[in-house]
Amino acid sequence: MPRMTPETGSPAVHLRRMYVDCRYGQLHLRSAFASNGGFDELTTLVCMHQSHMSSRVFEGFLRLMGNDRSVYAPDTPGFGASDAPPSQPGIADCAAAIGDAIDHLRLRKVDLLGDHNGSSIAAELATTRPEQVRRVVMIGMPRDLPRLTQPLLVLRPSDELSDVAPRALASLPEAKIVDLAQHGRDLFDVAPEVVARHVRAFLDD
16 A cells, blocks of 8 residues: 555655756656556646756655656756756757657656746747647746647746736637736745646646
């Protein structure tokens, strides 16, 4: 019988670190999954951090989301413990490298989460892999948001991108936006449970 967490009564979550091959060398990922392996019926979630950070920012969030699905958070090329490409990678380059990791892991269908400019990577993956990406979550938004065909949730903390979301969403009237004005850019550090609650509700709807 799987060990249950005292806080939630749900299966304990295993956090692991791993490397997979990508076009720039080795890509480092953090992963989470329930100890009973009972996540197979739910779509895998892949999380992209904002630039100048690493997947470490998602550790608390991974513990919360990994009790009922597999979750992966890669370090983008050149950040965290991932190998650096020969020159500074752009958004498309980062998305392609993470796409390599998705292929290496043999994930047939994924949901995506992007934090700030990690949202630009998520948008690039969603537009280049429309049949593979099921749903997209953004914390903060790209200023030039491509037209996504997938259902989209935008969590809007109080930060420098707060005013961008309504304008960017004007062309996506079916997107859902949730204001989190009581939180700032450090949302994953101070309130991962808030993010997890909204993300789970959206992904499982």
